[in-house]
Amino acid sequence: MHALLKSAAAALILSAGAAAAHAQTVNLSNVSYDPTRELYREFNEAFAEHWREETGQRVNVRMSHGGSGRQARTVIDGLRADVVTLALAADIDVIAERAGLLPADWQSRLPHNSSPYTSTIVFLVREGNPKAILDWDDLARDDVQVITPNPKTSGGARWNYLAAWAWAHREFDGDEDRIRDYVGDIYRNAPVLDTAARGSTITFTQRRMGDVLLAWENEAFLALAEMGEGAFDIVVPSISILAEPPVALVDANAERNRTTEVAQAYLDYLYSPTGQALAAKHFYRPVSPEHADPAHLERFPELDLVTIDDDIFGGWARAQEHHFADGGVFDQIYQPRRR
Amino acid sequence: MSFSAPSPRVTEGPITRAVLIGTAVLFLAVFLFVPLAGVFFEAFRRGIGVYLAALTEPEAVSAIQLTLLVAGISVPLNAVFGVAAAWSIAKFEFPGKAMLVTLIDLPFSVSPVVAGLVYVLLFGAGSVLGPALEDMGIRVLFAVPGLVLATVFVTLPFVARELIPLMQEQGTASEEAALSLGAGGWQTFWRVTLPSIRWALLYGVLLCNARAMGEFGAVSVVSGHIRGETNTMPLYVEILYNEYNFAAAFAVSSVLALLAILTLGLKGLLEWRFAGELAANRRH
Numbered sequence: 001m002h003a004l005l006k007s008a009a010a011a012l013i014l015s016a017g018a019a020a021a022h023a024q025t026v027n028l029s030n031v032s033y034d035p036t037r038e039l040y041r042e043f044n045e046a047f048a049e050h051w052r053e054e055t056g057q058r059v060n061v062r063m064s065h066g067g068s069g070r071q072a073r074t075v076i077d078g079l080r081a082d083v084v085t086l087a088l089a090a091d092i093d094v095i096a097e098r099a100g101l102l103p104a105d106w107q108s109r110l111p112h113n114s115s116p117y118t119s120t121i122v123f124l125v126r127e128g129n130p131k132a133i134l135d136w137d138d139l140a141r142d143d144v145q146v147i148t149p150n151p152k153t154s155g156g157a158r159w160n161y162l163a164a165w166a167w168a169h170r171e172f173d174g175d176e177d178r179i180r181d182y183v184g185d186i187y188r189n190a191p192v193l194d195t196a197a198r199g200s201t202i203t204f205t206q207r208r209m210g211d212v213l214l215a216w217e218n219e220a221f222l223a224l225a226e227m228g229e230g231a232f233d234i235v236v237p238s239i240s241i242l243a244e245p246p247v248a249l250v251d252a253n254a255e256r257n258r259t260t261e262v263a264q265a266y267l268d269y270l271y272s273p274t275g276q277a278l279a280a281k282h283f284y285r286p287v288s289p290e291h292a293d294p295a296h297l298e299r300f301p302e303l304d305l306v307t308i309d310d311d312i313f314g315g316w317a318r319a320q321e322h323h324f325a326d327g328g329v330f331d332q333i334y335q336p337r338r339r
Numbered sequence: 340m341s342f343s344a345p346s347p348r349v350t351e352g353p354i355t356r357a358v359l360i361g362t363a364v365l366f367l368a369v370f371l372f373v374p375l376a377g378v379f380f381e382a383f384r385r386g387i388g389v390y391l392a393a394l395t396e397p398e399a400v401s402a403i404q405l406t407l408l409v410a411g412i413s414v415p416l417n418a419v420f421g422v423a424a425a426w427s428i429a430k431f432e433f434p435g436k437a438m439l440v441t442l443i444d445l446p447f448s449v450s451p452v453v454a455g456l457v458y459v460l461l462f463g464a465g466s467v468l469g470p471a472l473e474d475m476g477i478r479v480l481f482a483v484p485g486l487v488l489a490t491v492f493v494t495l496p497f498v499a500r501e502l503i504p505l506m507q508e509q510g511t512a513s514e515e516a517a518l519s520l521g522a523g524g525w526q527t528f529w530r531v532t533l534p535s536i537r538w539a540l541l542y543g544v545l546l547c548n549a550r551a552m553g554e555f556g557a558v559s560v561v562s563g564h565i566r567g568e569t570n571t572m573p574l575y576v577e578i579l580y581n582e583y584n585f586a587a588a589f590a591v592s593s594v595l596a597l598l599a600i601l602t603l604g605l606k607g608l609l610e611w612r613f614a615g616e617l618a619a620n621r622r623h
Contacts, residue, residue, distance in 0.1 A: 029565065037582055064564045065578070078464035078473075079481045079563040099464060198581045226583040 025058040026262055029253075031081035033068035033155050033245065034196040035219040039282035040085070046278060047269050051262065059262055067196030068155030075099070075250065082254045082263040085247040087155020087197075089113070089308075090320040092248050101252040115244035116270035117284035120305060121156075121163040123235040124204065124213040124220045131211045135237050136167035139212065140185035147210035148190055149200045151323075151330055155245070156197035158324060160214040162313060163241040165323075166306040170239060184333035205232070216243070218283035221299065242305040378596050381589035393579075393587035394594065401567045402575035403594065408483065409558075409571060410551040413490040418544050421498025426532065428499075429506030430514065440503070446495045454492045455560025458485055481563030486571065489557040494547045501543030502536055509535060541609065549602050553595060 032040060044061040051059045064071065064079070068087035075081050076099045086092055089107055096102050107114045125133050131144055139146050149157040164183050172178040191209060194200040197219055204213035205227050212235075215223070220234050247267050254260040269275050273291035280292030289297055306312065313319040323329045351359075383390055393399060424443060428436060446454065462469040462479040472479055479485045513535070517527045533540075555573040562569045570578065572595050579588035 034581075062565045062568055064566065066564060074481070074563055076464065077459050077480065078462075078469055079565075080478075202581060 025060050026259060027060050027062060027257075028259055028262055028266060029062045029064070029080060029082050029257075030085055030266075031064045031071050031075055031079060031083075032085040033071060033087040034065055034198040035156070035201075035216050035222065036085060036245075037063070037065050037198075038222065039218075039279065039284065042282070043270070043275060043278050046274050047266055050269060050274070051265065054265075057262070059266075061266070065198075067149065067153040069153045070195060075101070080253045080257060081250050082257055082259045083247060083249055083267060085245070087243075087245050088158060088316060089244070089246050090158075090316040090324075091155060092246060093317065093320075095250070101250050102248060103251070106248045107246060109249075110247065110267060111271060112287045113244055114246040114248055115287065116247060116267075116275060117245070117279040117286055119217045119243045119245065119284055120240045120303070121159050121214060121237075121243065122217050122220050122240065122301075123237060124201075124215050124223060124232050125211065125235055127231055127233060129233055129235065133212045133235060136164055136239075137171070137182075139164070139189065139214075140182055141189075144189055144212060145191055145210040146186055146189045146212055146214065147200050147204045148186075148193065148214040149197055150193035150195055153195045154197055154200075156216050156219070156243075157193075157200075159216070159241055159243045161323065161330065162308070162319065163214075163237075163239075163306075166241055166310070166312060167237065167239050169312050180329065180333050187334050217285075217300070221283035236301045236303050239304045239306065242307045244308070375596060378589055378592050381585065382593040384589075385586040389586050390590045390593075393584075393590035396587070398567045398570070399575065399587070399591055402570050402572045402591070405483070405486070405570065406552050406572040409486050409490050410548055412487050413494060413551050414544060414548045416491055417494055417547050418498050418540070420495070421502060421543060421547075422536075422540065424499045425502030425506050425536075426528075428503055429509075430511050443496050443499050446493055451489075451493055451554065451556030452560055455489050455557040458488055458492075458561050480561055481565065481569055483569075485561040486558055486569065489561045490551050490554055493554050493557050494551045497547035497550065498540065498543035501539045501546070505536055505539045506532075538613075542606065545602050545606050549599050552598055 030040060030044075040061070040063055044063070047061070048059050051057060064074070064081070066074070068091045071084070071086060072091040072094050075084060075095050084092055084095065092102075092106060093104075096104050096106055110116075123133060125131070131138070131141075133139070133144060138144060148160045151157040151161050161183065164186055165179060168179040168182045172182070192203060194203055197216060200213060201215060201219055201223055203209050205223055213220070213223075220232075224232055224234065247270060249260070249263050249267060251260070254263045270279070271288070273288075276286040276288045276291035277293060277296075279286045280289070280296040283299070285300055286292045308319060309315050321328070394403075424439065427433070428440060459480060460466060462472070462485065464470060469480060477484070479488070513531050514527050517531045522530065553573060554571075555577075558571055559574055562571070562574055564570060564574060564578070566578070572591055576588050576591050576595070579585075579591060
């Protein structure tokens with residue numbers, strides 16, 4: 001016990017010493033969603049360098065990653081994030097609405113709906129595509145197991161769900177009963193719903209469960225890069241959704257932490273040539289492709305993309321309420337099948 | 340205490356014994372040794388250089404420091420509470436005693452996630468307490484105090500549970516004798532009660548410590564997962580694993596495993612060193 005107490009005391013002294021030594025350092029807290037880990041690790045270094053050149057101040061960005069819905073919940077519960085970089089607008093809307101930490105019109109404050117990069121939803125299948133999964137209709141087949149996270153906690157999962165819905169809407173000509181049956185079939189084929197996108201990727205790639213992973217395009221490319229090109233294939237469906245992961249300054253927290261200026265600069269830097277090039281490097285589609293390395297852009301396949309503002313969904317506020325709220329369409333098609 | 344008890348006669352035949360021992364060893368091997376060896380194998384698979392690099396990474400250092408700090412605060416707190424609770428339960432009669440005994444066991448039966456959520460409700464931004472404390476400059480949730488609270492809650496029963504049966508068995512005779520010979524309350528505690536429970540106390544503290552360092556669920560809820568700030572070792576292991584950084588994940592896991600082995604080793608050493616006294620106390 002003595003040794004333990006001593007090391008605990010030492011840890012206290014060390015951290016206090018470290019805090020004093022870095023008094024000139026400004027701490028910035030970025031609460032993000034799950035698959036952005038690699039992007040922000042590199043972006044934070046680039047921004048720190050940029051900020052030091054501009055102001056001489058050192059900036060230390062603290063990251064927190066998790067399912068987008070859960071991360072929003074944590075900020076509402078009091079995690080003092082200076083900026084949030086989440087998977088979808090609805091999760092930042094909730095923070096504005098329930099905690100009042102930023103104004104309701106936050107999304108109009110930065111260009112491109114506050115989304116410096118976009119992505120879409122693709123399929124990741126095992127090498128050689130043994131189950132011949134080519135498009136959305138194959139996901140409802142009885143012999144296919146689908147890996148996707150839980151739409152209640154994960155932003156990526158909600159994009160997955162809506163992309164499937166968009167395909168079915170076109171396929172069944174807007175017949176809501178058939179769309180519901182189809183989307184319900186997909187979730188009946190899901191043996192497990194992880195809480196966040198990265199958890200699902202690990203379930204599919206490491207635990208070797210399922211035949212197809214519904215994944216962020218960036219997450220699918222990253223899995224290929226990490227696991228070796230030979231293990232998996234990406235299948236691009238005939239239609240998917242334009243996923244816009246937005247970023248926002250959390251005004252009340254930044255004011256409290258006296259970081260408004262650096263936090264705003266941090267978000268602006270995402271739109272800079274450096275930020276855009278890094279986004280493309282980490283498999284996100286940059287909103288200003290002219291700044292990205294053409295070799296990085298070439299990796300993105302062309303496909304038919306529906307947006308959330310399409311009449312099928314009517315924007316995030318409506319889609320969130322209609323599909324994902326308690327008792328919404330997802331609850332109606334998912335729960336009865338579990339019992 | 341110099342006489343030795345006659346060794347009990349073994350009545351089972353050699354085959355039964357072999358089967359029983361073999362089953363136990365096999366069970367331990369499959370469920371304990373193999374996974375443990377697996378952790379160390381994975382940790383060192385990429386070489387000692389990668390292993391050391393993973394542990395000297397600033398975020399790893401911070402996670403190790405934070406874990407030791409949280410355990411270093413929670414374990415003494417629970418040791419003091421455990422002794423006080425066990426003492427009052429074993430040596431005194433008072434109204435609400437049965438209730439207290441039940442309450443002490445509560446953390447064992449409540450899921451750690453619920454334990455964490457309770458503190459979110461108590462100290463979250465939507466609560467009365469949280470914002471008030473924050474205005475005074477005290478952060479509870481998503482900071483060290485929250486981690487300590489959650490850990491104290493989860494490890495609360497360990498010390499008390501070890502002590503209560505022993506102290507009840509010992510009864511109050513020795514204390515009454517000490518008091519009647521003119522000893523004060525504190526004197527009685529330090530000279531009579533504490534020496535007779537020190538082994539059980541130590542055992543409880545070791546168990547409490549092992550759990551405090553390894554706790555995941557409750558801590559995960561109140562941590563906020565801020566890298567380099569509120570990630571304890573178990574949380575950090577999960578993050579590394581989710582980032583395809585398997586060598587580092589297992590390196591940090593191996594440190595956790597080592598701390599656990601060290602704890603048990605310490606216990607074994609003390610038992611061996613003070614075997615005589617232990618026998619005198621009729622408890623191991």
